[in-house]
Amino acid sequence: MPEQLLFAMEVTLNGLMAGVLYALVALGFVLIFKASGIFNYAQGVMALFAALTLVGIQQGQVPFSHLINAVFGTEIHHFPWHVPSIIAIILAAGVMVLFAYLVEKYILQHLIGQPDIILFMATIGLAYFMEGFGDIMWGSEIKTLDVGLPQGMNLAIDEATYNMFGYGFFIDNLDIVAAVVAALLVTSLVIFSQYTKQGRALRAVADDHSAALSVGISLRFIWVLVWSIAGFVALVAGIMWGAKSGVQFSLSLIALKALPVLMLGGFTSIPGAIIGGLIIGVGEQLFEFAIGPMIGGATQNWFAYVLALVFLIFRPQGLFGEKIIERV
Amino acid sequence: MKYTKLAAASVTALMVATPVLADLVFPSLSYRTGPYAAGGIPYADGFADYFTLLNERDGGIGGVMTSAPECETAYNTEKGVECYEATKGQGALAYNPLSTGITYQLIPKVTADDIPLYTPGYGRTSAANGKVFSHVFNFPANYWNAASLAVNHLKEVSGGDLTGKKIALVYHNSAYGKEPIRTLEELSEKHGFEFTTIPVDHPGQEQKAQWLQIRRERPDFVIMYGWGVMNQVAIQEAANIRFPMENFIGVWWSGGDHDVAPAGDAATGYKAVTFHGVGSDYPVFDDIQKYVVDAGKAAGNGDNIGKAIYNRGVYAAMLLAEAARTAQEIHGTPDITSSMMRDGMEALEITEERMAELGMPGFGPTFTVTCENHGGPGTGAIQQWDAAAGTWSLISDYGPSDMEVIQPLIEEDSAAYAAENNIEPRCN
Numbered sequence: 141m142p143e144q145l146l147f148a149m150e151v152t153l154n155g156l157m158a159g160v161l162y163a164l165v166a167l168g169f170v171l172i173f174k175a176s177g178i179f180n181y182a183q184g185v186m187a188l189f190a191a192l193t194l195v196g197i198q199q200g201q202v203p204f205s206h207l208i209n210a211v212f213g214t215e216i217h218h219f220p221w222h223v224p225s226i227i228a229i230i231l232a233a234g235v236m237v238l239f240a241y242l243v244e245k246y247i248l249q250h251l252i253g254q255p256d257i258i259l260f261m262a263t264i265g266l267a268y269f270m271e272g273f274g275d276i277m278w279g280s281e282i283k284t285l286d287v288g289l290p291q292g293m294n295l296a297i298d299e300a301t302y303n304m305f306g307y308g309f310f311i312d313n314l315d316i317v318a319a320v321v322a323a324l325l326v327t328s329l330v331i332f333s334q335y336t337k338q339g340r341a342l343r344a345v346a347d348d349h350s351a352a353l354s355v356g357i358s359l360r361f362i363w364v365l366v367w368s369i370a371g372f373v374a375l376v377a378g379i380m381w382g383a384k385s386g387v388q389f390s391l392s393l394i395a396l397k398a399l400p401v402l403m404l405g406g407f408t409s410i411p412g413a414i415i416g417g418l419i420i421g422v423g424e425q426l427f428e429f430a431i432g433p434m435i436g437g438a439t440q441n442w443f444a445y446v447l448a449l450v451f452l453i454f455r456p457q458g459l460f461g462e463k464i465i466e467r468v
Numbered sequence: 469m470k471y472t473k474l475a476a477a478s479v480t481a482l483m484v485a486t487p488v489l490a491d492l493v494f495p496s497l498s499y500r501t502g503p504y505a506a507g508g509i510p511y512a513d514g515f516a517d518y519f520t521l522l523n524e525r526d527g528g529i530g531g532v533m534t535s536a537p538e539c540e541t542a543y544n545t546e547k548g549v550e551c552y553e554a555t556k557g558q559g560a561l562a563y564n565p566l567s568t569g570i571t572y573q574l575i576p577k578v579t580a581d582d583i584p585l586y587t588p589g590y591g592r593t594s595a596a597n598g599k600v601f602s603h604v605f606n607f608p609a610n611y612w613n614a615a616s617l618a619v620n621h622l623k624e625v626s627g628g629d630l631t632g633k634k635i636a637l638v639y640h641n642s643a644y645g646k647e648p649i650r651t652l653e654e655l656s657e658k659h660g661f662e663f664t665t666i667p668v669d670h671p672g673q674e675q676k677a678q679w680l681q682i683r684r685e686r687p688d689f690v691i692m693y694g695w696g697v698m699n700q701v702a703i704q705e706a707a708n709i710r711f712p713m714e715n716f717i718g719v720w721w722s723g724g725d726h727d728v729a730p731a732g733d734a735a736t737g738y739k740a741v742t743f744h745g746v747g748s749d750y751p752v753f754d755d756i757q758k759y760v761v762d763a764g765k766a767a768g769n770g771d772n773i774g775k776a777i778y779n780r781g782v783y784a785a786m787l788l789a790e791a792a793r794t795a796q797e798i799h800g801t802p803d804i805t806s807s808m809m810r811d812g813m814e815a816l817e818i819t820e821e822r823m824a825e826l827g828m829p830g831f832g833p834t835f836t837v838t839c840e841n842h843g844g845p846g847t848g849a850i851q852q853w854d855a856a857a858g859t860w861s862l863i864s865d866y867g868p869s870d871m872e873v874i875q876p877l878i879e880e881d882s883a884a885y886a887a888e889n890n891i892e893p894r895c896n
Contacts, residue, residue, distance in 0.1 A: 390503030
């Protein structure tokens with residue numbers, strides 16, 4: 141098999157894996173948009189905040205220690221314990237549920253009935269608030285995230301492909317874990333929305349707020365529920381991305397990777413987020429591989445948006461988005 | 469009543485007779501927030517802690533207290549310029565913005581405002597030419613020195629010959645990251661190595677394509693010019709594809725403790741160029757611990773002491789403080805202006821004896837700044853990471869960079885700047 145073809149296959153596989161990571165971020169956007177029509181600008185910062193909280197709990201960091209020390213002249217930084225990863229993840233998820241409750245109580249509740257743009261602006265404010273709050277709560281230093289996820293080249297794939305093609309493909313173990321986690325997450329979300337009472341209520345709200353309210357579904361409960369789920373998805377995305385680079389404030393920028401995925405897959409479709417992520421992942425990696433070297437490289441960031449725009453021209457609602465039909 | 473008037477007059481006379489000395493102000497355009505905070509925090513801490521040390525231990529510089537008021541730039545060029553405009557009226561003596569983008573914007577401003585701009589190891593490399601850049605100083609080394617120092621080291625570990633070797637540059641796709649390309653191209657011609665460039669877009673959170681390319685092309689060595697999250701991801705990706713860490717060398721801005729920590733043990737062996745000492749085994753750090761950290765006056769937690777980027781902040785502050793001291797001597801007054809500070813920077817002399825007196829023996833090179841040369845000696849060493857110990861170690865002596873290649877490039881670039889801006893060369 142020609143060498144370039146083998147390389148292209150390897151790039152494609154890695155693109156799929158990268159796409160899964162993009163999809164993980166995009167999922168959070170989709171969940172909130174689907175249930176409430178809000179484009180949650182704060183989703184990237186939620187991933188950062190969730191990861192910061194996880195590491196903080198895991199390492200026994202005292203929240204707001206800088207502030208406490210500055211006000212009271214103390215020198216406290218850490219509790220004398222380390223929390224096991226699984227408990228830390230559960231506690232961090234709990235914090236994200238509390239966060240969802242507070243967002244609903246202090247922001248969304250007061251904006252019911254307001255135009256979408258107002259809700260969008262509120263999430264911009266929320267994003268910047270959370271970034272600053274996360275900084276005060278956990279500090280700005282880079283933190284190493286270790287929840288026991290495997291990293292590095294998968295030797296089995298390397299060996300198998302080497303035996304088959306004479307060239308071993310590189311696939312990162314972390315990406316494989318991310319793909320499995322994403323599959324589990326999507327399956328769980330589908331089962332939840334199809335077969336549970338709360339899931340059906342969530343779908344009802346997504347279809348028609350007024351009709352859902354008229355049959356006694358609590359909009360407030362649904363919003364807390366959906367922001368909690370989005371918070372959990374943000375925690376998963378934060379863990380996957382944070383394991384690669386450490387937890388630091390640039391983590392919030394992963395939201396930029398989700399936007400072309402949403403444009404392509406549609407803002408209201410969970411499968412769309414996954415398929416969109418895969419297409420963007422493969423597309424940008426293949427473009428960088430084939431065309432990048434001829435035009436100076438570093439094409440991934442802008443090419444993802446070009447790809448999404450091309451899809452938008454032909455299908456404005458995205459691949460799986462709901463077609464908007466408004467009758468006058 | 470008469471006595472009261474007399475007392476008031478006496479106090480007034482005393483106040484007039486004894487001039488009130490304002491602080492020596494060194495604004496710190498820091499970034500403790502945003503995607504580049506991981507590097508900005510230890511640098512800002514080191515910079516602030518050194519001036520606090522001078523105040524607490526020595527009563528300032530020449531009897532005048534110092535201050536390093538911070539202005540948050542978030543590594544954003546526009547905010548950096550705003551910070552400059554907001555602080556220059558506070559009696560600022562010199563600026564050290566820790567950003568090449570901000571540096572480029574400030575060069576014409578500081579020249580017009582007669583305030584020196586100090587950019588050690590970053591900024592506009594050709595500003596080393598003092599004949600053109602009267603107010604910009606980048607001693608003791610610059611980006612092009614770093615590229616040459618890296619190549620020198622790679623040549624040494626290759627048995628003195630790089631002919632036929634492949635060297636890839638992984639760089640932050642910005643003005644900063646592109647700085648060494650020309651130098652490395654020249655060095656590739658001189659030494660006969662094959663040179664390829666691999667850009668990474670801001671912020672560098674995703675580098676899969678770049679490292680797959682490296683895996684395919686199998687360069688013998690990789691040089692990195694990164695900053696922020698790009699460094700951590702690159703080191704992790706290099707470990708993932710099992711690129712030999714000892715063949716991976718970063719510029720000093722890719723050589724922080726926080727850059728290697730997330731990759732854990734896999735980062736052991738990674739190297740970086742440095743223009744100053746590593747670790748905390750210098751008397752000055754004992755003093756910082758005693759007078760600053762233990763006294764509760766540290767800018768941060770005090771746990772960054774000895775870390776690479778913290779040390780760089782301390783070193784930058786020390787060189788500025790020494791330049792201020794020189795300015796006080798030249799002009800015979802402790803209360804110097806920014807113009808006098810510029811003179812002090814241009815007459816700065818760092819000797820071994822002085823470094824020892826400052827509690828930093830051998831921490832950096834000895835050098836003399838002149839009107840022509842604002843860039844210092846351009847020397848540097850190589851540091852290597854040991855994850856188990858959690859420390860960098862110097863694995864080479866401070867050596868020279870290839871000024872035969874670099875000096876003509878400096879002359880060429882600065883001449884172009886002079887022509888564009890109608891600058892008449894000085895120092896005649």
